[in-house]
Amino acid sequence: xxxxxxxxxxxxxxxxxxxxxxxxxxxxxxxxxxxxxxxxxxxxxxxxxxxxxxxxxxxxxxxxxxxxxxxxxxxxxxxxxxxxxxxxxxxxxxxxxxxxxxxxxxxxxxxxxxxxxxxxxxxxxxxxxxxxxxxxxxxxxxxxxxxxxxxxxxxxxxxxxxxxxxxxxxxxxxxxxxxxxxxxxxxxxxxxxxxxxxxxxx
Amino acid sequence: xxxxxxxxxxxxxxxxxxxxxxxxxxxxxxxxxxxxxxxxxxxxxxxxxxxxxxxxxxxxxxxxxxxxxxxxxxxxxxxxxxxxxxxxxxxxxxxxxxxxxxxxxxxxxxxxxxxxxxxxxxxxxxxxxxxxxxxxxxxxxxxxxxxxxxxxxxxxxxxxxxxxxxxxxxxxxxxxxxxxxxxxxxxxxxxxxxxxxxxxxx
Amino acid sequence: xxxxxxxxxxxxxxxxxxxxxxxxxxxxxxxxxxxxxxxxxxxxxxxxxxxxxxxxxxxxxxxxxxxxxxxxxxxxxxxxxxxxxxxxxxxxxxxxxxxxxxxxxxxxxxxxxxxxxxxxxxxxxxxxxxxxxxxxxxxxxxxxxxxxxxxxxxxxxxxxxxxxxxxxxxxxxxxxxxxxxxxxxxxxxxxxxxxxxxxxxx
Amino acid sequence: xxxxxxxxxxxxxxxxxxxxxxxxxxxxxxxxxxxxxxxxxxxxxxxxxxxxxxxxxxxxxxxxxxxxxxxxxxxxxxxxxxxxxxxxxxxxxxxxxxxxxxxxxxxxxxxxxxxxxxxxxxxxxxxxxxxxxxxxxxxxxxxxxxxxxxxxxxxxxxxxxxxxxxxxxxxxxxxxxxxxxxxxxxxxxxxxxxxxxxxxxx
Numbered sequence: 001x002x003x004x005x006x007x008x009x010x011x012x013x014x015x016x017x018x019x020x021x022x023x024x025x026x027x028x029x030x031x032x033x034x035x036x037x038x039x040x041x042x043x044x045x046x047x048x049x050x051x052x053x054x055x056x057x058x059x060x061x062x063x064x065x066x067x068x069x070x071x072x073x074x075x076x077x078x079x080x081x082x083x084x085x086x087x088x089x090x091x092x093x094x095x096x097x098x099x100x101x102x103x104x105x106x107x108x109x110x111x112x113x114x115x116x117x118x119x120x121x122x123x124x125x126x127x128x129x130x131x132x133x134x135x136x137x138x139x140x141x142x143x144x145x146x147x148x149x150x151x152x153x154x155x156x157x158x159x160x161x162x163x164x165x166x167x168x169x170x171x172x173x174x175x176x177x178x179x180x181x182x183x184x185x186x187x188x189x190x191x192x193x194x195x196x197x198x199x200x201x202x
Numbered sequence: 203x204x205x206x207x208x209x210x211x212x213x214x215x216x217x218x219x220x221x222x223x224x225x226x227x228x229x230x231x232x233x234x235x236x237x238x239x240x241x242x243x244x245x246x247x248x249x250x251x252x253x254x255x256x257x258x259x260x261x262x263x264x265x266x267x268x269x270x271x272x273x274x275x276x277x278x279x280x281x282x283x284x285x286x287x288x289x290x291x292x293x294x295x296x297x298x299x300x301x302x303x304x305x306x307x308x309x310x311x312x313x314x315x316x317x318x319x320x321x322x323x324x325x326x327x328x329x330x331x332x333x334x335x336x337x338x339x340x341x342x343x344x345x346x347x348x349x350x351x352x353x354x355x356x357x358x359x360x361x362x363x364x365x366x367x368x369x370x371x372x373x374x375x376x377x378x379x380x381x382x383x384x385x386x387x388x389x390x391x392x393x394x395x396x397x398x399x400x401x402x403x404x
Numbered sequence: 405x406x407x408x409x410x411x412x413x414x415x416x417x418x419x420x421x422x423x424x425x426x427x428x429x430x431x432x433x434x435x436x437x438x439x440x441x442x443x444x445x446x447x448x449x450x451x452x453x454x455x456x457x458x459x460x461x462x463x464x465x466x467x468x469x470x471x472x473x474x475x476x477x478x479x480x481x482x483x484x485x486x487x488x489x490x491x492x493x494x495x496x497x498x499x500x501x502x503x504x505x506x507x508x509x510x511x512x513x514x515x516x517x518x519x520x521x522x523x524x525x526x527x528x529x530x531x532x533x534x535x536x537x538x539x540x541x542x543x544x545x546x547x548x549x550x551x552x553x554x555x556x557x558x559x560x561x562x563x564x565x566x567x568x569x570x571x572x573x574x575x576x577x578x579x580x581x582x583x584x585x586x587x588x589x590x591x592x593x594x595x596x597x598x599x600x601x602x603x604x605x606x
Numbered sequence: 607x608x609x610x611x612x613x614x615x616x617x618x619x620x621x622x623x624x625x626x627x628x629x630x631x632x633x634x635x636x637x638x639x640x641x642x643x644x645x646x647x648x649x650x651x652x653x654x655x656x657x658x659x660x661x662x663x664x665x666x667x668x669x670x671x672x673x674x675x676x677x678x679x680x681x682x683x684x685x686x687x688x689x690x691x692x693x694x695x696x697x698x699x700x701x702x703x704x705x706x707x708x709x710x711x712x713x714x715x716x717x718x719x720x721x722x723x724x725x726x727x728x729x730x731x732x733x734x735x736x737x738x739x740x741x742x743x744x745x746x747x748x749x750x751x752x753x754x755x756x757x758x759x760x761x762x763x764x765x766x767x768x769x770x771x772x773x774x775x776x777x778x779x780x781x782x783x784x785x786x787x788x789x790x791x792x793x794x795x796x797x798x799x800x801x802x803x804x805x806x807x808x
Contacts, residue, residue: 020261021311059222109223143549176378347749417776424665425715463626513627574619580782
């Protein structure tokens with residue numbers, strides 16, 4: 001299998017997208033930035049374990065698949081730090097009493113995340129100089145100044161999603177979202193392939 | 203089967219979401235608005251036919267599944283017009299020469315849509331008093347004043363997605379996106395169920 | 405004199421606005437919220453004094469005029485707390501090393517604000533349940549989720565600016581901005597007049 | 607007098623800003639774009655005349671001062687076209703019946719602008735390849751995809767306001783807004799000075 005969505009998106013559906021002209025790659029630019037999301041303990045749990053166990057610690061935790069992705073993020077993070085390229089952490093703000101009634105209507109359990117849940121995972125935590133952006137919504141762009149920081153840093157690279165470095169609690173949903181993004185919004189590639197592309201930038 | 207994603211999202215994955223507390227419904231408010239999207243000929247083609255044929259007319263056309271959804275939209279539209287509730291059409295702006303280099307990098311064929319492609323489908327076209335909002339991005343909110351119009355109209359209803367009235371070119375992607383929305387962002391229900399809920403509003 | 409801008413905006417200019425139809429009031433709604441800005445010590449200094457002295461403590465401090473406004477804010481805040489209406493504090497985030505090169509290009513001195521500069525002024529500080537929104541830009545809306553919180557709270561009141569409860573480092577600029585807002589964007593009224601209007605809301 | 611606000615913002619107020627460190631210039635980048643606003647007949651009238659007469663044609667018209675600025679815009683536009691740099695026109699959308707109740711609450715006369723009011727002034731009208739962005743709000747950024755187009759075009763130049771090429775219906779308000787912008791948000795310079803700076807870009 002070549003793509004993470006093979007076997008999930010039927011072959012004939014993939015052929016329609018291909019015939020209609022979707023999914024061309026846009027390529028990297030000259031000034032990349034690394035956007036790191038979902039690296040708080042609330043998203044993976046404090047220790048690797050199957051998701052069925054992980055949700056007992058934090059309802060939002062994805063367990064093993066999250067920890068596997070964190071390992072890949074660490075690899076890319078090392079590359080970006082070596083080059084001195086910008087590293088940006090949009091992160092989930094601790095829920096406050098005034099946040100009740102929003103996302104908590106649909107997922108009431110998110111209000112109860114405590115302790116280390118909002119801390120960054122140690123292996124990939126931010127360091128001095130990294131850009132930290134609290135967010136109240138799932139999107140890293142909505143209601144945050146992320147766009148301003150990208151412009152300020154002169155970032156010119158289109159969206160690339162290294163597929164082993166992202167994760168979701170449903171493997172089917174994960175694969176299908178990668179397919180959707182590859183069709184219309186992002187270059188989806190392996191971490192290894194991305195490292196090769198990044199190495200070409202002076 | 204009860205949900206559009208049954209048989210696509212594995213049962214054990216659905217159980218994890220349930221156990222973690224995802225997917226509670228938020229309910230309607232007292233002031234709904236109907237947001238109608240994807241009702242230009244470019245999205246379905248000028249006549250119902252299988253998608254493999256439809257994309258030969260417009261690469262973005264979904265064919266039969268789109269036309270089926272348009273029929274359901276017409277049903278809801280009639281209800282909203284009878285009540286005098288706001289009807290909003292965020293629609294895709296005709297691509298101009300200055301749009302080249304954006305989405306067209308990934309889907310170059312979208313630059314070539316002509317003729318009636320940007321016209322509204324006759325059965326569900328806007329009438330005087332409806333709110334028309336041109337958009338340049340896939341999202342109806344990004345780069346448009348949609349949020350302002352919703353606030354101005356006093357709309358208080360959370361997002362409801364009537365699943366037969368929306369569509370996508372991949373059936374798997376369609377079902378999975380409904381699942382994701384139901385888990386975190388929207389009340390996903392049948393058109394019939396929505397009509398029952400709307401009838402309860404004075 | 406009736407308006408804060410009388411004597412600054414010439415009479416004949418005011419007549420043109422009047423003749424062209426600018427400056428009608430929009431009125432309050434039924435659900436107000438209090439948006440409190442510029443109540444960190446960086447904006448007024450830690451003690452009331454003339455601005456020429458205040459800027460020696462913090463370059464952004466306005467001194468006496470700021471402290472006078474804070475007293476008026478305290479009055480309105482008391483009214484809102486008594487009614488249980490939402491109180492929102494968009495506040496300036498502490499400048500981090502990664503903020504260098506933005507606003508700091510034009511006002512390099514803002515990078516050096518330390519100590520209590522980012523603390524809230526004690527008399528009008530937030531309490532449990534108030535909505536706190538860090539901002540990186542001057543606007544309270546840009547790059548923040550403020551709009552979402554207003555919608556979530558069902559706030560339906562148009563913008564009202566109580567003129568003694570806002571301030572600026574230039575009195576001319578202050579008066580002229582009130583005039584511009586009254587002409588096009590807000591109901592500008594005295595704190596007393598606003599209290600009378602608020603008392604009419606059940 | 608050196609600045610457009612001299613004689614309006616008192617000398618002692620200007621000294622406070624200077625002492626506090628406001629108003630440093632940020633300088634141009636390497637990739638400028640020309641943002642042209644307020645060049646529809648509604649903003650100046652169909653012919654140059656005093657504002658007292660101009661508002662009888664369109665309540666929003668500024669008359670002579672607007673026409674003087676349009677002449678300066680034409681000069682800069684010629685320079686940008688010669689260089690092939692991007693030219694962007696955020697423009698006011700024709701008011702529709704569904705726009706009633708927004709800005710029209712404060713300025714009810716804006717709903718009645720007809721005829722050529724929304725047409726571009728002939729001397730500075732857009733040509734094929736220019737970026738046209740309809741707007742419903744006064745800001746060119748709010749509810750429009752302007753930011754996306756600037757990013758897409760790789761524009762890296764901070765905001766410069768050539769003061770003879772902008773205008774307002776109040777001369778005092780105009781001068782004071784230039785002062786505010788120069789203090790915090792933009793490099794305010796003469797058209798001539800800007801031309802010199804632009805000529806330095808390859």
